[in-house]
Amino acid sequence: MKICFLAGASSIHTVRWVNAMSERGHKVYLITMHQLGPDVINPNAKIYNLKIPAPTGYYFNYIIVRSLINQIKPDILHAHYASGYGTLGRLSGFHPYILSVWGSDVYDFPLKSPVHRKIIVRNLRAADWLCSTSHVMKDQTLSLFPTPNISVIPFGIDTRKFNKISDQRPDKEEIVVGTVKTLAPKYGIDILIRAFALARESMIKGNYKDAAKLRLLIVGGGPDETKLKNLARELNIADITTFCGKVPHEEVPKYLNSMDIYVAVSRYESESFGVAIIEASACGLPVIVSDVGGLPEVVVANKTGLIVWREDVSGTAEAIIKLVRDRDLREQMGLNGRLHVQENYEWSKNVSQMEEVYAKVIRMKR
Structure with missing residues (x-):
C-alpha cells in the first residue's frame, strides 16, 4: 500500500x-x-x-x-x-x-x-x-x-535490539542508577538528581556499604543540561554523575545495559506512554516511575518496577534505596519486566x- x-x-x-x-x-x-x-x-x-x-x-x-x-x-x-x-x-x-x-x-x-x-x-x-x-x-x-x-x-520496541547483554563495565561493583530522557522540565530529571543525592546521603548515614558504589548516569540532551549539571554540583554528586548528552537511538541499548536501575519520574500528565520504560524493562532493568500519564500503564507495580508519587523526591529516594539494597529484587523485576514487554509491547x-x-x-x- x-x-x-x-x-x-x-x-x-x-x-x-x-x-x-x-x-x-x-x-x-x-x-x-x-x-x-x-x-x-x-x-x-x-x-x-x-x-x-x-x-x-x-x-x-x-x-x-x-x-x-x-x-x-x-x-x-x-x-x-x-x-x-x-x-x-x-x-x-x-x-x-x-x-x-x-x-x-x-x-x-x-x-x-x-x-x-x-x-x-x-x-x-x-x-x-x-x-x-x-x-x-x-x-x-x-x-x-x-x-x-x-x-x-x-x-x-524490538526486543531483539533491546535485550540484556553481558556486563561490559570496567567496574562491575558499581550500582548505576540512570535514565534516558530529554533534559527538559517535563521529564523530572531534577527530581531524579535530588532523589539520588538523598538516597546516597541516607545510605551513608546508615553505614550501608553499597553507598560508595552508587553512580548516576543521565543520557540525553536538552535545554536544562547546564542547570542540571549545576544541580549535581550543588548536591555534591557531580563526581559520581555522568551526563552523556544525546545519543542515536541505536546506541540506547548499550547505555541501558550499563545501568542497574532505571528511573523515569516525569511530572506532567502529557507523558502519555513510557517508551523509554519498556526499553529499559526489555533490557532486564527494574524501573521506578512516577504516577503520571501512561507511565504506570507500562509497569506492573511491585513486579516489574516501583511506582512513586509525582514530584516526590523522598519517595523516589526510598524506592532507589530499596532496589540498591536488594540485588535479588532488582534481578527478579528485570526478568519480569522483559517478559511483560515481550507479551504486550x-x-x-x-x-x-x-x-x-x-x-x-x-x-x-x-
Missing part, C-alpha cells in the same frame, strides 16, 4: 514508523517541516521537506501539501501530533485520513485557550480514525471528541496492528 506520513522527521517515533512500514514493503512518503535528526530513515522512503517552518507552516504549507498528495496519490494519509501536523492534515482535505495523538497535543495544547481547544477538536473531528499509544491518552482524547473510531496501538505486533487499522479505514472510505 502507499502510505503518506505528515510528521516531524526529527522525532525517533516518526523515523520508526516510516522505517517499519518501508521494511514491510509498503511505498512510504514523509512530508515534514523538520530536519532529520541523528537517526537514519530507510532509503526506500521518499522525504519531502516543506519550506515554511513551524509553527506558521502548519497553516501556510497546506497548498503545497495538497499538491504533493495529489502527486503521490496515497492509499492513506497518516498525520502524527494533533495540534501541528494534525492541522495540516485537516487542511489537506485528503481521505482516508488517520491522526495519531502523542501527548501534549491533547493534554496541554487545549488548555492554552478556548481557541486552542477548538483547533484540537476540529483536527480530531477531521480524521477518519484516531490512534493513541495508551489507554489513558485515549480517554483524554475522547474527553475532547467522543468517537468510536479510535484504536490503542502501543509504540512498542513487541514492535512487530504493534506494526501489524497499525497495518490492520490502515486496511480497515481504506475499506471504510471506498
